[in-house]
Amino acid sequence: MSTVSVLEALKSFLQEKISPIIKLQKPSDNNIHDYKLVNPAIHIGWIPPKGYLPEGMEAAIPCLIVGLDDATDDGQGLELNIRISAAVYSPGLHKPVATGLDYTPDFKGYNDLLNLIDRTVAELMKNQIIDGKVAIQMPVKWGMYQEQPYPYWYGWITFPVKKQTYPTAEIARQFL
């Protein structure tokens, strides 16, 4: 199983287990009063720029981004250190009033971020073998970045996964 296949297996897992169960605010950079909730998108590697969104994807953020920190193969086993980044848009409180929505900015967007992270960690812990091929290892760690690009909020989840090692050369198998 290639590195890309591991990332794709994790993406499919998150699309099935996380995207449908949570809705978060869609970014509205030009009109803060335009309030809409969407299911988080799942990306591999990086957030695609405008114009490169896959068909049917409403917004690049909120999202989970499946990435690779690094990988090692010691001949006995192959381990990949996975980083899932989480990004949400949460500028403040939109409260329903008779005339529509009343908006008050606040700095509580970390709640939405941590809810997304918590649900993702819970599903990873419940399903430690993904697609029958990727084995999630402990420890699973998560956190938030010290500085946040308000009204966007960013955090991360890291954990190792094991997969079958690449075949070694015949000479290495015999003599090493």
Place this chain on the structure above:
Amino acid sequence: MSFKDIIQSDLNVFFNLDEFAETHTIDGRSLNVIVDNDRLQQRSKKEYDGISVGEILFYVKASDFGERPEQGTPMVFDGRQMYVFDCREDDGVYEIILQQNRGI
């Protein structure tokens, strides 16, 4: 008429809607401000994937605006959720730079 009075009467000319000023909505209030479009810019924020930064620089009469805003204060400018990056006061006029983190 004192020198300060002269400056104040000049401000009324600059902030006249028929001259340089435009009406913009800031935190729900309609204010006559002068937006310096030359300083409008948008750049990519390298630290965060998917985020760019937009800026607006505008001038507003301190007497119209009220208390001088502090750095980091959130401010909604024409529906855009921004925050105060810098504010200077000169002869009764605030020069305010707003920044906005935007999705790319």
